[in-house]
């Protein structure tokens with residue numbers, strides 16, 4: 001009887017516990033949905049940068065680790081109360097810093113669901129949905145970027161071909177994966193197994209980059225033992241494009257790194273003029289196309305990407321122009337075996353299936369199912385939606401350039417896509433305008449130095465940005481610039 005009683009009591013306790021866990025989770029999700037809705041409903045009326053008080057308020061979250069437990073709802077409540085005001089507003093349409101997209105609704109919804117799923121996307125057996133959708137998304141990215149049909153295809157619902165693709169944290173890691181594949185392929189041809197034997201005593205590899213190479217690619221070279229400085233830097237023109245006449249000798253031991261979309265000017269290396277000869281010489285051609293490669297998705301801008309399809313590897317971002325949330329980058333490699341050789345992992349306990357295993361193609365084992373968010377964003381945008389983002393944001397950039405020129409300021413770049421560089425005169429005044437604009441709060445831009453000139457960078461990358469956002473931001477730029485001019489006059 002006692003046993004029987006015990007069983008009943010035990011079952012009831014277990015049932016009550018499972019039910020209460022479920023209830024707590026459901027309650028928490030409803031509460032968080034309320035916070036998230038409140039946050040998103042409020043962003044449009046808020047200054048883009050958080051106030052100094054809001055940042056100071058983070059002190060409330062920075063105490064000692066509590067000795068005991070805190071209710072999850074209370075923890076998230078604290079986050080909303082002190083964390084939400086200390087964010088920069090990326091989700092409204094007036095954030096023009098770095099190359100930050102917003103987050104299309106399908107990606108936001110998918111991110112919330114993916115978090116509820118709590119999937120480990122390292123192996124297919126751990127998450128069939130993550131493995132399958134990541135592979136599909138890689139294929140869609142390859143298609144949108146206009147890459148050869150064999151790239152990014154294998155392992156997707158039985159479709160044949162060669163996939164060399166990975167969904168990683170961003171273009172930095174995408175560059176890393178692609179360059180690791182390049183390193184493997186070149187040294188394998190020379191009879192050297194770099195994964196087993198490392199670079200000690202390996203045949204030399206020549207790495208060629210444009211002088212305006214993105215610092216993240218240089219960092220990736222450093223992480224791969226290829227050296228941040230041990231590169232040949234090719235001189236560039238006034239827009240940052242590699243000069244074809246200045247290219248060094250290339251051969252089968254060379255990695256040539258091209259750039260599609262300079263982070264300052266948006267310019268493209270002239271791939272059509274460079275790639276045929278580089279390919280004929282046997283060089284591995286890598287493209288850093290963190291945002292610019294997406295121009296290929298638009299009929300109106302596709303011409304800018306001509307020639308890049310001849311490359312061997314391509315790095316791009318989901319969290320830039322496609323407006324997937326953070327963090328999301330994509331590496332694509334023509335020779336899937338080279339990427340797999342560089343990244344694959346095996347151990348007795350790691351169950352391997354017949355189909356593509358994500359962990360064979362990227363640097364991580366356990367990982368978020370970020371490919372699902374990429375899939376959701378592309379599934380909702382479709383080809384037309386992706387083209388529209390490229391076209392609309394680039395039109396906004398042209399309007400910024402026209403408005404600022406009209407107000408008497410100098411635009412330093414040819415506005416080919418979504419990037420604008422503007423000088424307000426002296427470096428001091430330009431920096432004062434940037435600081436003033438960030439304080440004023442209508443919009444947010446950062447400063448840069450372009451070929452010796454201090455400039456303000458405007459990157460229009462968010463799907464949310466409207467014409468009204470652009471006009472309001474232009475108005476603020478001109479107003480703040482006028483007030484810094486008055487200040488300069490008063491000081492003089």
Ligand SMILES: Cc1ncc(COP(=O)(O)O)c(C=O)c1O
Pocket residue numbers: 098099169170171172173214216217259261262263288289290291317329
């Ligand atoms: C051309 C280029 N490459 C690489 C990166 C690095 O991208 P991520 O921050 O996603 O690693 C950027 C970022 O702006 C970029 O513009």
